[in-house]
Amino acid sequence: MVAPPVLVAPPTMVVPWFRDRIDPFAFKFQFKNVEYSSGRNKTFLCYLVDEGEAAEGLLRGYLEDEHSGPHAEEAFFTHCLQNHDPALRCSVTWYVSSSPCSSCAVKIAQVLKARTNVRLSIFAARLFEWEEPEIQAGLRALHAAGCKLRVMKPLDFSYTWETFVENEDQPLNLWEDCKDNYEFYQDKLADVLQ
Numbered sequence: 798m799v800a801p802p803v804l805v806a807p808p809t810m811v812v813p814w815f816r817d818r819i820d821p822f823a824f825k826f827q828f829k830n831v832e833y834s835s836g837r838n839k840t841f842l843c844y845l846v847d848e849g850e851a852a853e854g855l856l857r858g859y860l861e862d863e864h865s866g867p868h869a870e871e872a873f874f875t876h877c878l879q880n881h882d883p884a885l886r887c888s889v890t891w892y893v894s895s896s897p898c899s900s901c902a903v904k905i906a907q908v909l910k911a912r913t914n915v916r917l918s919i920f921a922a923r924l925f926e927w928e929e930p931e932i933q934a935g936l937r938a939l940h941a942a943g944c945k946l947r948v949m950k951p952l953d954f955s956y957t958w959e960t961f962v963e964n965e966d967q968p969l970n971l972w973e974d975c976k977d978n979y980e981f982y983q984d985k986l987a988d989v990l991q
């Protein structure tokens with residue numbers, strides 16, 4: 798069986814246009830911070846890359862994978878950071894529908910150790926299989942490698958909606974238990990990283 802390709806929207810500058818953005822229905826389903834993520838067998842990864850004063854602006858884009866194929870986290874480094882000059886500092890921010898699997902976490906930690914000019918912050922809507930010891934070890938490895946790990950707050954969902962989604966100027970109506978679910982995952986993450 799051939800693994801499905803990772804879908805890569807070309808990076809665009811942050812300007813108010815509505816191309817290469819996430820479908821609003823896909824966003825509302827995939828990013829919903831429910832406790833159990835049944836039916837959500839893919840990861841959406843929205844990214845911002847700030848290369849500082851040398852660059853013309855932020856790079857913005859998103860990646861979408863199927864868990865059965867190459868993962869979005871790995872695709873980011875191969876597709877989106879391939880032309881980055883390793884001598885230049887850059888800050889990368891991800892808004893992901895779920896936190897990385899253990900194998901991605903290990904790979905990301907290795908990249909961050911090898912490329913000390915890259916700073917990565919990950920904001921995750923949900924924690925992926927957070928009860929698994931392997932997953933917890935992966936998150937701790939990321940944290941130890943200097944990666945900032947956070948759970949998405951209600952405000953982060955609104956920001957992601959405005960920045961990455963084909964929102965047709967409509968605000969995001971946050972679901973009822975968004976804040977409670979954020980607090981649930983935030984507690985779990987704090988326990989894992991303590």
Ligand SMILES: [Zn+2]
Nearest residue numbers: 868897898901
């Ligand atoms: Zn993965």
